[in-house]
Amino acid sequence: MIYGIGTDICDIRRIEAVLRRQGERFARKVLSDAEFAVWQRRGARWPQRGLRYLATRFSAKEAFSKAVGMGMRLPMTWRNCEISNLPSGQPVIVLHGDLKTWFETQGLRAHVTVTDETDYAASFVVVEQD
Template structure:
């Protein structure tokens, strides 16, 4: 059964401007430790790829927060929600701490899709209630 659906579109130029203004501190507020490490590696090789990585993570977390129906209110925080990827490359939602506990207590499962183009990153998230 569908619990919630969320979508988000993010202007990559806005993310780039925030990075220029606040540097690593901005990325550190949005990304989990694992995401931050990946962001640093991608940014070192190709700065634009790093900006797009950050924009897709920002967008996916916004879409997830909408799908669970709470926005950025505890237990939902930027760093407790991680967008990882499976060996196949498929993006996946990885939760931590109190957000993970909240999510699992409700028997929920999440599916996320991310994409980016020159100026925009977009995400779509479906959260479903797993049958008991």
């Protein structure tokens, strides 16, 4: 049974402007440690690729928060929700801390997709309940 659906579209230029103002501090706020390491690697080789990575993660976390119906309030936090990739490249949601505990207690599982094109990053999340 579907518990919730969330979608988000993010203007990559807006993320770029925030990065210019706040620098790495913004990325540290939004990304888990694992995501931050990927962001640094991608951005070092090609800055636009790093920017797009950050924007898709921001968008996916927004979409997830909408799908679970709590927005950005505890136990939902930017860093407790991680968007990772399987070896195939498929994006997956990995939860940590109190958010993971809450999510598992509710018997939920999530599916996520992310995309970016020119100036926008978009994400779609479906959360199911057993």
